[in-house]
Amino acid sequence: MSADRRLGIATVCLSGTLEDKLAAAAAAGFDGVELFENDLVASPWSPERVRGACADLGLTIDLYQPFRDFEAVPPDVLARNLRRAELKFDVMRRLGADTVLVCSSVSPDTVDDDELAAEQLHALAARAAEHGIRVAYEALAWGRFVNTYDRSWRIVRAADHPALGVCLDSFHVLSRDVDPVAIRTIPGEKVFFLQLADAPRLRMDVLQWSRHHRLFPGQGAFDLRGFVGHVLATGYSGPLSLEVFNDVFRQSEPRAAAVDAMRSLLLLQEAPDTALPLAGHAFTELDVDDVTAPRVEAALTGLGFAPSGRHRTKPVRLWRQGEARIVLNHRDPSGGGRVAVSAVAVAGADPAGSAERAEAFLAAPVGSAAVAAPDGTSVIFCRDDLGWLADFTAEEVGEDSGAGLLDTDHVGLTEPFDRFDQAALFYRAVLGLEPDDVAEFAAPFGLVRSRPVVDRARHVRIALDSALVRRGTWGPDVREPQHVAFRSADALASARRMRELGAPLLDIPANYYDDLDARLALPPELLADLRELSVLYDRDEHGEFLHFFTEVLGDRVFFEVVQRVGGYAGYGAVNAPVTMAAHRGRRLAGR
Amino acid sequence: MSADRRLGIATVCLSGTLEDKLAAAAAAGFDGVELFENDLVASPWSPERVRGACADLGLTIDLYQPFRDFEAVPPDVLARNLRRAELKFDVMRRLGADTVLVCSSVSPDTVDDDELAAEQLHALAARAAEHGIRVAYEALAWGRFVNTYDRSWRIVRAADHPALGVCLDSFHVLSRDVDPVAIRTIPGEKVFFLQLADAPRLRMDVLQWSRHHRLFPGQGAFDLRGFVGHVLATGYSGPLSLEVFNDVFRQSEPRAAAVDAMRSLLLLQEAPDTALPLAGHAFTELDVDDVTAPRVEAALTGLGFAPSGRHRTKPVRLWRQGEARIVLNHRDPSGGGRVAVSAVAVAGADPAGSAERAEAFLAAPVGSAAVAAPDGTSVIFCRDDLGWLADFTAEEVGEDSGAGLLDTDHVGLTEPFDRFDQAALFYRAVLGLEPDDVAEFAAPFGLVRSRPVVDRARHVRIALDSALVRRGTWGPDVREPQHVAFRSADALASARRMRELGAPLLDIPANYYDDLDARLALPPELLADLRELSVLYDRDEHGEFLHFFTEVLGDRVFFEVVQRVGGYAGYGAVNAPVTMAAHRGRRLAGR
Known part of the structure; x- marks a missing residue:
């Protein structure tokens, strides 16, 4: 792996107010952040001020996340969802963020119809493109119908819009019994974002597992080296970005946690067995x-x-x-x-x-x-x-x-x-x-x-x-x-x-x-x-x-x-x- | 329910050394304890001293627990298990405890053969009876083959020995999708022990759920009132005894936790809706x-x-x-x-x-x-x-x-x-x-x-x-x-x-x-x-x-x-x- 690759961290990984989180990420040497919507919503800083603070700290906003429950819905719900998206695109314009994460739907409104999902995601991508925004579609492991990366990729391929790609999250892929090797069949330019999290192997509800027990790479049981290898083989050129929900990190001193996060990415990029005996x-x-x-x-x-x-x-x-x-x-x-x-x-x-x-x-x-x-x-x-x-x-x-x-x-x-x-x-x-x-x-x-x-x-x-x-x-x-x-x-x-x-x-x-x-x-x-x-x-x-x-x-x-x-x-x-x-x-x- | 019913608590519910636990149970007004083997093993007190301390505190030792992985095994393993049981019977004699909990096996040595299980449990009960000891057989929710109360009861019925009965644990029964109403078909004199625990409804591995997340009655989501109703309908006359494994209680101040435990049993015994408006x-x-x-x-x-x-x-x-x-x-x-x-x-x-x-x-x-x-x-x-x-x-x-x-x-x-x-x-x-x-x-x-x-x-x-x-x-x-x-x-x-x-x-x-x-x-x-x-x-x-x-x-x-x-x-x-x-x-x- 190249040491020049950009490294990122989701604000949800760290504890405190948005101000605390951005300062900690910058101090640990990260290049960019995924901005978690709840962190913005609770912040007294306007999107413009957040943009300025990030610029001052040398951080880019690599992803605005998450946008939920969009696709494969009846027309009236689609209209409401497109209005919601337009308002978020406006927030992103003010933030200077150009990629939005769209998670596969868990809503009771969604139906099991990949063609409809593709058609509606195409419509969303067309709107996004007007704002210079890209849509990264991610299969949640507990998505109602779309819950594997290969299915999200089939939908993106069918939608066939240049502003629509997939987001690959190691947790959502590796927590399920789906071979990650087929990631290699996705063209790199259609992998819009890569989120990394490790986790211990737990036998529990996958949503709870994901929300409470994720870990930084090297702290858990996942083969992240192999996973990242598959993604980089596609030609993906975006950042390696951490998205870790963890009950302990949520309340840990954020500067120490950010250093730890950075250390995990440095270790992940190192060739195996290079430590001196x-x-x-x-x-x-x-x-x-x-x-x-x-x-x-x-x-x-x-x-x-x-x-x-x-x-x-x-x-x-x-x-x-x-x-x-x-x-x-x-x-x-x-x-x-x-x-x-x-x-x-x-x-x-x-x-x-x-x-x-x-x-x-x-x-x-x-x-x-x-x-x-x-x-x-x-x-x-x-x-x-x-x-x-x-x-x-x-x-x-x-x-x-x-x-x-x-x-x-x-x-x-x-x-x-x-x-x-x-x-x-x-x-x-x-x-x-x-x-x-x-x-x-x-x-x-x-x-x-x-x-x-x-x-x-x-x-x-x-x-x-x-x-x-x-x-x-x-x-x-x-x-x-x-x-x-x-x-x-x-x-x-x-x-x-x-x-x-x-x-x-x-x-x-x-x-x-x-x-x-x-x-x-x-x-x-x-x-x-x-x-x-x-x-x-x-x-x-x-x-x-x-x-x-x-x-x-x-x-x-x-x-x-x-x-x-x-x-x-x-x-x-x-x-x-x-x-x-x-x-x-x-x-x-x-x- | 009668307010005269004896109330008990397993030492595993409380934090500290055995000395701390017994003192806390007595101070909260419990009549007896289930003695958790690990608490005895780690104690510098001899069994005789534990017996004396309990007597001084007004506590009986209602159950010695647990004995594991006994039944439905090859002859050589049975011989080893009987030796192990004899040594535990000796400890129980020194403690003055007359009932031992035997959990359904999780061992790779055990086979799926209820007749063999009944035959070997009969042999165990016969040995126990020579020491004046009763064996209470309990189906663990994660038992390898025996994991429902009705199956444990069928085995006990087949074994047909007066020193063998069942132990009913509300967690093991209510955590599984088995209707508890059939408890009413068990004769009360064959219900040797009743263990109570509440729990939140969690979607996770049942063993981890049981070991970390049990609660006192009234703190969780189980219908314990209904469960106890079924058990008392059998004519069961033993104690209501709490067995609660909980990460928080394991480290809580034991006297406060014991008061809480007692309060939960008092509330369980009260008729519904008796609080003044x-x-x-x-x-x-x-x-x-x-x-x-x-x-x-x-x-x-x-x-x-x-x-x-x-x-x-x-x-x-x-x-x-x-x-x-x-x-x-x-x-x-x-x-x-x-x-x-x-x-x-x-x-x-x-x-x-x-x-x-x-x-x-x-x-x-x-x-x-x-x-x-x-x-x-x-x-x-x-x-x-x-x-x-x-x-x-x-x-x-x-x-x-x-x-x-x-x-x-x-x-x-x-x-x-x-x-x-x-x-x-x-x-x-x-x-x-x-x-x-x-x-x-x-x-x-x-x-x-x-x-x-x-x-x-x-x-x-x-x-x-x-x-x-x-x-x-x-x-x-x-x-x-x-x-x-x-x-x-x-x-x-x-x-x-x-x-x-x-x-x-x-x-x-x-x-x-x-x-x-x-x-x-x-x-x-x-x-x-x-x-x-x-x-x-x-x-x-x-x-x-x-x-x-x-x-x-x-x-x-x-x-x-x-x-x-x-x-x-x-x-x-x-x-x-x-x-x-x-x-x-x-x-x-x-x-």
Whole structure:
């Protein structure tokens, strides 16, 4: 795809007044907007002022939308609809917009007659042409009779008017079981507009699915790359324009949402697999303060870590065990008893190149070879030769404690519900990580959605969680928890050794093991060990998973130790409600 | 129905740890619980301790649930399932629970063979009986083969074991197109358990519908009264027990949710139409402070109200026009520039009786003949002979300003998203109001859900709104807005007179009228008047609606004037996004 292609966004994608939306679209670098009629109707700005504001912001109005329920109607209804259209053409003249979207009818007035639809759309196009306006006819997936793109195209072809073409919307095409390949048979000059939206695969009423659950490309399950390929193959030369109805975006801060939208289009235009390969997690940085530093250091010691370096210029200390590394940053000594993951550092062959790519995807740089994730966490790119260790003075390190940690398995971050899809897209674009399937589970305090992102080689994993509906004052004491998970080759041995070393490990209720026995009938010796050591267990068709946790240190951070046996690629989500309840129990007991 | 029937609630209805849930259920007056297995598994309490805690709280454990994927399987799977069941029977013995829920299988192991299912369920029941346990077999609406109650009953009948009966769940029955009347053919002693849940009518995957969108009885669209009638006709003597999976309740404060749950069962057991009739809105009380009182008084004056009395003992003043009355309460002079609806007063023939009914529905009394709504607003019951005016000294009142207000049409209250369904149920129970259909619309800052509640005679209307997904710092300046709407016989004349009187009326954008013209082709004179006076318009098959608004006074309250022509029963929801944007525009301009 050409990077020169114009990029657009429908105002309905963004929250706020029309003024807010236009400013956000311009700030994110969009070339044009689809102006959603309701946004204009509710605006105190005249069409002329909207036109001027767009011009000042460098935005064109690529589409006025939508015009509904026009075609295949009795003559009296046609007369009313043509009057309505003429009034809208006048608004478009004042706006300086030259393409109007006409959706296939859902009206009880419409009849199942493609010839009549073509004849009436021809009449509409003739009127439009007098105003220099083009009509883009779109098959809604829930159109009363016209609900597939091929049928809308047959009608447009039959109408045969130069001011009439089709609008192709990825949602309306891909939500139905119609092969999109026939798009290639449409001449490019008859594709008047292209609207893009991704979506999760949901089994529900298609109208509700469309109105509430669309996503930006790369956030859902649709093959948008293939879809856009078909459309561009026609010779379509118009913009790639997003039309995303989403309950969360409707109320999200519009500037951040617009950046996210732009990032999705940049990613869509990139060739697959161009992200630079990653070697693994280099380190995870935690911010600690005078209250929490001793607790975290004691926990790390209990897990078998040893201090192994001090930063030459910053109040930062490196802890290490095998290839697992934690950096404690003491930047705010009076932090109020908090611990937080402040940076995720990944190793690769070309940190500068990775940072450049990240910035090309609109990530804000923070220092050299580091960018800010949407939640404020830094992503740091390190060379995989450990050259960055030169920033640290080596410390005398005692003997290995024998706790058996190998490296970092994953970092777990909890995102606010309205940044969850953004976060997944950010890591996808910036690090080239691929999202795994979404998991949802009922935690003790509400529904949690989980979507890990992982690189192809499974060297870097970030587990993103979000509480979907969060009450205010009542709730878990641990808000937006974060964790770092280390890999062990033998979780039971690690747990045993860590208990000897005094690690603050989380106790798991006996009821969990009784249920595990009932569910999985594990060998009695294994079950006894798991129970004794408070190690949790899961298995699937690929392998087994053993994992255990520390208590929460400070207000939100804990550590996890995992052992993957065979090809188990998950994160033990089945156990999450149990560990969440246990974490809360410990916090209450500790009061 | 008998008020002596035992009432129960599944722990899965409530948020928190098992300890939180049991405490909330007991505090709301439930007799028993269905213990959801995951709640036990995540609990640090042993089964014996749970049993003791329930006994201490006066709760029985009426059902242990769920046991899944048992029946109609190959022999090796049956052996595993029986082992699993024996382990659960042991947990039940420790809990002191004597009934287990077995859901119809969704497993790939199960086959379509009712005879085999009956044979294996017989074997399970025989094992259960040895432990004094009964098995309640339930057809899940998405069971692989057994997914209707009549089929589950045929299997139970064929199995013919005294320890095997059916569990009837209103969701699983009413979500499918199977007539529930055949429930009456089941002998009552074979109905082992009755689970109740309401739900909105949704067109979506039934499993997702069930897991996320169930509601307490009276909050949804199901005919639960009819359903329970069928079940009780069998002679069923067990508890009425709620099993409601709901994303919002999963994270709501559990004590309030449990009260709501109990209120729903009390309402379900009440005979229809027993609420005392209401004569109308007596008055609406607003809390004002030193900053806002002058603004509100000026607005009322501009709307043609006149001061007409001072309370004999409180810093309260009455404003009146026709039968429309506003009481301004100056209880907190240094309130920080706030205005809020503090009380909705309704008139009726028997205020004491209405208050008694409200308290029977668990409404907290506040003073005499007044109760607190879930959002803290008071509901005051007044005698319809205006005897309450004796609390006020009459003020000299000038001439009628001729603004034409007749009375109060409705009060609009915005509820937090997690109190919305509670609020509707509260007014339904306490005032006998019936909910209208839910409307949802895309407001400038996110989705808004609206559900008016109204009495049969349409004398008292409360319009409940809720922002479904609300972002934090970014958003409208008006948080949880409230309004009082007055009725006029001629909205255009009222608007004209109020503009002369200097009322702070809200201006509506010209674009709105251009669109109204395009949509409805109103007579040009009417359109010109509406446009000139910033009056909004709607119509439906029953009649017409004209309405206009004041600006927001203080932080959240505004007034509305409405004219209903013919049988129009709505609230002009189609115009709400426009007025919300206009209200924001005024607030921004006023900065």
